[in-house]
Amino acid sequence: MNINLDSAKDTLCKNILIYGYCKYENKGCAFSHTRAPQVNSNGGGQNATVPSISSSFAANSPSDGKRKFNMNTPSFQPSSVSNMTSKFANLSPKVKEIPVFVPSGGAPGMGQSISLLSANNANGSGLSDDLLPQKKFNVSTPSFTPSSFNTGQDFPPNSSAGSQPPATNPYLPNNQNTLPQGSGPSEVYFQQSANAYPLQYHLYAPAPPPRLTIPLPPHETNANSMFIPNDLRETLQKRNEATLQTLPRSNLPDHINIYHSLVPIDKNYEPVSKVWCVPSSIYKVFSNVDGNPYALRKIEHNFAIVNEAPFKTIKKWKQVKNANIVQLQEAFTSMAFGKSCLIVVYDYFPNASTLLEHHKRAGMRTEPITEEILWTYLIQLINVLLAVHEKGLAARSALDLTKVLVTNKNRLRLSNCGITDILNYEKDEEEISKSHNYFQSLQRKDILLLGKLILDLSILTIPNSLRNQSKNELLGYLRTSSTINFSNDFLEVLTKLNEESAEFDLYKFNQRYLTNRVFSLMNNLEDSADFMEAQMSTELENARLFRLLTKLNFIIDRPEAKDWTENSSKYIIKLFRDYVFFQYDEFGKPIVDLSRVLTNLNKLDAGIDEKFLLVSRDEKNCIIVSYKEIRDTIDSVFRNLSRD
Template identity: 40%
Template sequence: MFFQLNYHLYTPAIPPAFVSSSTDSHFVPQSTELRQTLQSRSETIRSYPSLGLNLPEELQGYHTLTPLDVSFGTDRRKFGNWFSVVYRAINSTDGLPYTLRRIENFRLMHQTAFSSIEAWGRVQHPNIVSVHEAFTTRAFNDSSLVVVYTYHANAQTLYDAYLKPKSPSFPQQSFLNQATGTQTPQFTPIPERTIWSYIIQIASAIKKVHEAKLAVRMIDTTKILVTGKNRIRIGSCGIVDVLMHDTHQEMHLLQLEDLTMFGRLIFALCCNNASATTNGNFQKSLEIMGRLYSPEIKTLGLFLISKSHPNKNINAVFEMIGSRVVTELDDALTATDKLENELLGELENARLVRLLCKFGFINERPEFARDPRWSETGDRYIIKLFRDYVFHQVDEHGNPITNLSHVLTCLSKLDAGTDEKVMLVARDEQSCLVVSYKEIRSCIDAAFK
């Protein structure tokens, strides 16, 4: 009778013709770059703040505060008349990192202002940085408002990614510019496919927010985060609702203002200028968009910034960009396939690590150091011989064989519990045992228990 194993001995790879990890996709970089990205995020999460920052040791259940922005002066005036600072902190309950945005010198007049934060906490969308909670504190020697968000390691704003002025590549170039009074052009247009991807992601987020009877109120290049390859999320949601709680405004008008800010954002990204629609730059911006991008982008931008269009709403936006959404969906599904393929390659690791941990627990325990029978009798003897077979083989010259393929093959067969037999030889070569991987696995389970 044939018994099917609960899981395969080896995980079969997806055929290369279906998905390849050697090339980039729209949302997922090639395999080596993806590993570097994930490793960098892990290192960032575990990094420790510098000493001498004079930050609170504990803040409403959060500790290990680390500043995430280094802006000073007027650059910090991000929310009207309030200064803002962003920190990473660890939650004492779940041990996970979160983003804390602090508004300095804000006095909460009504506790009902936090009702909007509760509403935002129910809004879950892949293009919105999730809102968790808000509170006031005097831990910074002032009255501060703190709003807690999901933390995305190594994220940067659209402004930092695309619009922030870049220094010359060479120091002598800066000197040459000063001497001649010229400027080195640093404007590299964003690819149109990327622009459309950002448009669709932001529009999807706006639609979710408007359906929740809320308004984003913060569609700005300094508040939208690039969290992955061509992946963006709207951040800092809910803060303006708290800050402007005492100022009554109709939700319909606020949602219209969302669309206007959306249009300004499109112009800013296309023209590499945060003031593309103001300060007399509008006509020049139209010329740049017409030269670099398709007419559909300019038409959408004009529709969004217009104040007199009778059918201006987020549903009308999707009617205009419907054909582009199909491309976005195709790329998203391709990214899913690619990530699944990457996951298949790592699936064996957890299984084998658990086996190695069991070996470490069982073999040569220190409390049985004076009991020679611990590793020389019964189940433990078979486990000891198997460990030698896997890890302690030598060649004809007595040199250790370090063959990782042999180790992975043996451990995979052991974890699957196959009926294949293996001959285990004692260290003195005076005896040998022929046992199956299934029997060895039973010995490990019995000794571990």
């Protein structure tokens, strides 16, 4: 290993950083063993303006300072930096040796197009004037809350238009028990979360419509194409927001077994479930064990659950692994709500909606039904039914428009599985004692439920007044209507699924009617995966560039840093910042070019040998320097900073 002894003695030994001591300290280790000074937990000295930070870190750190929070720790530092001491130490730049070009009298010349105009920087040193200690970052500074989100006062002007009647929220204290017009319960919970800082989506300028887009030459691109599309980003951000949403005040229990932070997620709160005919509600919760969010279903059962027997299918349900099911985690009873309730916990899918909500929500914009969507749904539901039946189970009431979730574009998941098995346990046991084929008959009923579900969705294409007919009449109407354009294949499948014959072989049905359709679905899924991968690759560099910018901001304009003179190594960092961000064109107009920033930062991060000219703001000093030299300087200054 090549170690530059000159620079090594200024570099803190990695063993000190990681272990707190170096066993080679007096046995030839060339690196510095001077320990960092102690953090004063009383907030003295440098830390006086940030007492809360210093005291909290001090409380957690051992007195010898070994484990002091340090940006230089191996987990944080990019590998290129940690290798720097050994690999590139002898390449560290000697700024004083870099040729300095001083133009005579600051005459306009080669540096003009990148001249840095700074009206308020009269001293020309490149330093900003506002280096006052009170400007230090302080965590106790009150945070900014947008006025429209003040707790309990205003609601955002764009909250959904008053289409729903006021509902009663059973979980709020009495004085706030009425929801404003048009706000679903979850929206109100969100507003009342005192610590919520909703993202202002409008801050991201949307891409202009194609007719307004200025045609660009083929080698140019605009900022929108460099990042993931706005709508995809917004969807993902909204999901994150929904996942992290909390409810500060409620009369819900603090925790139920290992689950805490309950937030109701029923969009249309109904006290009694239409499917199980017992009071039921669903909450987003967090697990104490793994910290993940889950959907917790509470059911107030009207019979006593005194032993494990009703839960006998739960183990099997937990074993059903399928892309089209909401995974069941566990089921138990709890007294946390004041009386015995059945609790069933599932995976949580933020902002998921039920098929009913997705296609038929009163007063809301819903996705119109097409034959292609119905084929996609059918294939996914048959896929999950095959997996469920294979385990000797039956989906039962999970095959309902209010229980099948849409978790992504055209992506279905069967949810709330296993609940009917628990609630119907005694009746099922009776039936099983009478007939050994009871579960097979339930599986046959699943096919009829599936047929009904697809039929219910298909009739959303016909006028409302014609929907209240019998199953056979509806099928007849769909076949003969001149306004409905379902293919013969689809109508045959729909009829087959709704036939009440004793025998139905799901595998044969699959082979006969769905094989060709599966290829088309597979094609769409592959396209979607390719799209997502392409989007991910546009964001690939973000973390790297963010770390680089963070480093630059840690270094530049530090209030306590005095050494920014022209001969200091830090000077070129500052000139580089000016070169990247504070450029003006030949007409004196600021250059706000994102691709230029990205190009420069990428070159800096890669540390390439390309040389370029940096000019001081007063245009008296010019330095020719390479990206590699700047990167090495930044690394060395940052190392020193994190060692102090």
